[in-house]
Amino acid sequence: MTAVSAVDNGVNVDALLGARDALTESPEGAQFTWRATNEWVRGTHSQATVQGFYGLGQEQRHKITVTFDADHPEVFASEDHGVTPVEYVLVGLGACLTAGVAAVAQNRGIQLNSVKAVVEGDMDILGILGGDADVRNGFNGVTVRYEIDADASLQDIEALVAQSQKRSAVFDVVTNPTNVNVEVTKA
Amino acid sequence: MTAVSAVDNGVNVDALLGARDALTESPEGAQFTWRATNEWVRGTHSQATVQGFYGLGQEQRHKITVTFDADHPEVFASEDHGVTPVEYVLVGLGACLTAGVAAVAQNRGIQLNSVKAVVEGDMDILGILGGDADVRNGFNGVTVRYEIDADASLQDIEALVAQSQKRSAVFDVVTNPTNVNVEVTKA
Numbered sequence: 612m613t614a615v616s617a618v619d620n621g622v623n624v625d626a627l628l629g630a631r632d633a634l635t636e637s638p639e640g641a642q643f644t645w646r647a648t649n650e651w652v653r654g655t656h657s658q659a660t661v662q663g664f665y666g667l668g669q670e671q672r673h674k675i676t677v678t679f680d681a682d683h684p685e686v687f688a689s690e691d692h693g694v695t696p697v698e699y700v701l702v703g704l705g706a707c708l709t710a711g712v713a714a715v716a717q718n719r720g721i722q723l724n725s726v727k728a729v730v731e732g733d734m735d736i737l738g739i740l741g742g743d744a745d746v747r748n749g750f751n752g753v754t755v756r757y758e759i760d761a762d763a764s765l766q767d768i769e770a771l772v773a774q775s776q777k778r779s780a781v782f783d784v785v786t787n788p789t790n791v792n793v794e795v796t797k798a
Numbered sequence: 799m800t801a802v803s804a805v806d807n808g809v810n811v812d813a814l815l816g817a818r819d820a821l822t823e824s825p826e827g828a829q830f831t832w833r834a835t836n837e838w839v840r841g842t843h844s845q846a847t848v849q850g851f852y853g854l855g856q857e858q859r860h861k862i863t864v865t866f867d868a869d870h871p872e873v874f875a876s877e878d879h880g881v882t883p884v885e886y887v888l889v890g891l892g893a894c895l896t897a898g899v900a901a902v903a904q905n906r907g908i909q910l911n912s913v914k915a916v917v918e919g920d921m922d923i924l925g926i927l928g929g930d931a932d933v934r935n936g937f938n939g940v941t942v943r944y945e946i947d948a949d950a951s952l953q954d955i956e957a958l959v960a961q962s963q964k965r966s967a968v969f970d971v972v973t974n975p976t977n978v979n980v981e982v983t984k985a
């Protein structure tokens with residue numbers, strides 16, 4: 612047993628590297644489709660459900676089905692039955708980067724003790740309100756502030772986070788454009 | 799009472815239009831900061847909390863504090879303690895577009911009866927696994943399929959969805975680039 616193998620962040624790096632090799636050989640298995648359904652409740656309140664996804668050549672299913680409420684807050688004259696849609700994006704961004712930090716730390720033999728992040732998105736709501744055509748609807752910018760306790764130097768910890776950014780799906784979605792195709796049928 | 803005023807989708811359009819006018823006069827109140835915290839649990843499992851945000855010139859608070867679990871699924875050699883980070887983005891996208899559909903319908907005097915959407919994001923996971931440098935980490939594309947029952951023609955329903963896209967914060971975040979600044983401190 613080496614010193615590296617004693618590090619345990621709970622990430623199975625061997626399995627991930629094995630999956631990479633296997634999927635490089637059989638790239639059709641690497642084609643995933645992630646899915647959420649959304650159903651309007653009333654006003655700006657809706658409920659989303661996440662259960663199944665497609666990958667490894669077949670339909671897959673999460674262990675449990677989770678329902679998420681989304682709404683606008685009372686300061687938008689709504690009833691605040693759930694967090695806002697943009698906050699869900701921030702939840703996803705923080706979770707994606709943190710999972711990456713853990714995986715990279717495991718791969719580099721760095722023991723993590725605690726990882727905390729505050730993810731903030733600045734927005735001028737005159738955009739979504741249609742009050743100023745020069746203001747974008749989304750975030751003007753996003754800031755993620757990590758505070759990490761690990762058995763490593765600050766420089767090595769910074770390198771973990773940098774590598775996580777390089778491999779993060781949600782970081783890519785937020786920082787780069789993605790085509791969204793919207794189809795409508797009448798029920 | 800006009801026919802339009804009898805339409806009730808639960809959105810207070812008058813208040814929103816009033817807010818737009820007031821914030822156009824006092825644009826500093828329109829500067830919002832949305833926030834989520836993220837805390838690593840173990841492996842790729844983390845928990846996010848959404849509670850406060852800044853807007854209308856002061857700190858605000860949701861009526862309830864919500865905690866969200868995120869993880870990778872078992873097919874990624876993880877324990878599936880929550881939905882994946884990218885699924886949170888799909889949850890946010892669907893919720894944002896649906897809230898917009900309800901608000902626009904109210905403004906146009908169209909009664910909604912039901913609004914359902916399936917939001918799907920296609921991803922080649924050889925990107926995040928580092929198996930192919932030509933594959934992006936994020937979605938190759940996203941599709942949103944709406945099925946809407948409303949007292950209106952298909953053409954008018956399609957126009958509702960199109961207008962919602964034009965004013966959607968998350969649609970903007972996904973389709974356009976946003977700068978993300980990541981800072982790291984050692985605890």
